Amino acid sequence: MNPRLASLLAKIDEYPDVTIVAVSKEVGVQEIRLAYDCGFRHFGENRMQDALAKQDALDLHVSWHFVGRLQTNKVRSAAGRFALYHSLSSLHLAEEMNRIALRTGSCFPCLVQVNASLEQTKQGLALGEVADFLALVSRLPGVRVLGLMTMGPHTEDRLAIRRVFRQVRALYEELRRMPSGEACMQHLSMGMSADYELALDEGATMLRIGSAIFSNLRDNGGRHDGK
Incomplete structure (x- = not known):
């Protein structure tokens, strides 16, 4: 097994309740099948057209996650196609999800995106905005918030990254x-x-991992419970 992938899987095995979302946005169906054969069962995409094409091309029993920014004009095509939408932070988007859900008899299970570091290049709500946002979204029967999502700040400072994760965990609790x-x-x-x-x-209860899986997967001779 590739040493980097082996190290990743060994670390994750210490946390049996954590779900790994293999972010497959940069790979094709062949690589997804290979990951499936290694035990991964959750896959993440960030472009709607590519995601739907991969879903239609694969006959695998997996859970698909939309990990990108969902545009309002793509909501209809997304309805019922994903187990979880990871980046809700707009009331306008939530209202459009609700409108489509009520028309189609579906529901949009979502994570609210939190931008704890307030980086201008990232979407998401500030820590202090989340509770009020949840109160508004709770009035929309077609949208179900199931948790939070955040990204670590773009920095080499590991303490800064840890601080953001700790802040979002505290809000989650x-x-x-x-x-x-x-x-x-x-x-x-x-x-x-x-x-x-x-x-x-x-x-964290869920990880979104792309390159650390797929760049090393071809050298992997074993299997793993992708949970």
Whole structure:
């Protein structure tokens, strides 16, 4: 097995309740099949057209996640096609999801994106905006918030990354104590290929890992429970 992939899987095996989303946005169906054969069962895409094409081309029993920014004009085509939408941070988008859900009899399970570091290049709500946003979205029956998603800041400072993950985890725990009518905090999605170890240490329940899986997968001779 490729040493880097072996190290990743060994680390994740220490956290049996963590779900790995193999972010397959840069690879084709052949690589996804290879990942499936190694035990991965959750796959993440960030472009709607590519995601739907891969879903239609594959006959695998997997869960698809939309990990990119969902545009309002793509909501109809996305309805019912994904187990989880990872980047809700706009009331306008939530209202469009609700409109389509009511028309199609579907539901949009979502994670609210949090931009704890307030980086201008990233989407997401500030920590202090999340509770009010949840109160508004809770009025939309076609949208179900199931947790939070965040990305670590774009920096080499590991302490800064850890601080952001810790802040979002604290918010997640606070929201879990709220009345269940506003949100059901089941998932805390944080941590990617470069910082997943920090995210695990700080309480992530879901990782979004792309290159650390797919760039090493062809050398992998074993299997793994992708949960």
